Amino acid sequence: MEEQHRTEPRVTYCYRHPDRETGISCARCDRPICPECMVPAAVGFQCPECVRTGSGTGHAPSASMPRTLAGGVIAADRRLITKILLGLNVAVFIAVLVAGDRLVNSLLLFGQAVAQPYGPVEGVAAGQWYRLLTSMFLHQEVWHVAMNMLGLWFLGPPLEAALGRLRYTALYLLSGLGGSALTFLVSAPGQASLGASGAIFGLFGATAVLMRRLNYDMRPILILLGINLVFTFTWQGISWQAHIGGLVTGALIAYAMVHAPREHRRLVQYGACAAMFVIVVAMCVVRTLQLTS
Missing domain, CATH: 1.20.1540.10 (Rhomboid-like)
Known part of the structure; x- marks a missing residue:
């Protein structure tokens, strides 16, 4: 009976390549991304859509400034x-x-x-x-x-x-x-x-x-x-x-x-x-x- 309550590890797949397993998510929109889709950012990796739109949501273009992981404005001098x-x-x-x-x-x-x-x-x-x-x-x-x-x-x-x-x-x-x-x-x-x-x-x-x-x-x-x-x-x-x-x-x-x-x-x-x-x-x-x- 003990095995019935065992939780299996969750497997995630790249949202652009559903056949590829991955453990990394976009730092902005949280969607899973594979190595081919990872774009290095100041902190973590971003998906191609978030990089292209700069919206911080990864779903639609926006006129707002690019945002950090926590929602802050990305500054030129990050120190x-x-x-x-x-x-x-x-x-x-x-x-x-x-x-x-x-x-x-x-x-x-x-x-x-x-x-x-x-x-x-x-x-x-x-x-x-x-x-x-x-x-x-x-x-x-x-x-x-x-x-x-x-x-x-x-x-x-x-x-x-x-x-x-x-x-x-x-x-x-x-x-x-x-x-x-x-x-x-x-x-x-x-x-x-x-x-x-x-x-x-x-x-x-x-x-x-x-x-x-x-x-x-x-x-x-x-x-x-x-x-x-x-x-x-x-x-x-x-x-x-x-x-x-x-x-x-x-x-x-x-x-x-x-x-x-x-x-x-x-x-x-x-x-x-x-x-x-x-x-x-x-x-x-x-x-x-x-x-x-």
Whole structure:
């Protein structure tokens, strides 16, 4: 009786060549395509009709601009936002080298503490919520900023090409905020945290989701992610909260962006981003009440 419930693997055939089996689908219209019909794109492959029409649907010509896998506009420079984010991180790092601890203390993330003896209480719980964002661009050590920027340059451009600039920016910022919020929620009140690692781990999670969506070999990204997680939990001084918070946030947002149904794409994508932002705010409110009550 057990064999009656066994599900056989689904076999798909090229929509233009019904006699040819394939496991690849068009990145825009999702129709199965064989190697002869695959047209390389920025992310994945497209069918000849989608390339010819540039419509993003593959069924009829359209006056709209070509779209990415997630529905964003295809830009000429598909690394622009990545370059801007990298430049902001490097610029803040240079500013820290010039200004020193004074700038670091005003930007880093911590829940609640007295900065100086008999001084005012500072931190996120004291109303300085901007620290959730500013700490994402803050680094003190050369190795720290170098490792994070290497990860950004490696992971960012493919995601920017697949999602489009606006969606990619939302993914990066919300991943970083998710990491900051989890750090604030579970860390000791005076424990400081800084760095872009939360956002970078969000890109890791999003890359895994994207590769799964395109049926790519996931082993390279999973191995790299596994190595980074080992360092996260074994290397002293690393905020595992920021890494895990960013990873989960990035994966969830990316899933909503690349799996949203076409007829409700924007509603699902914008709704997922809004929901994640609400969760971040809720985590911060809960922790603030805990520290100030």
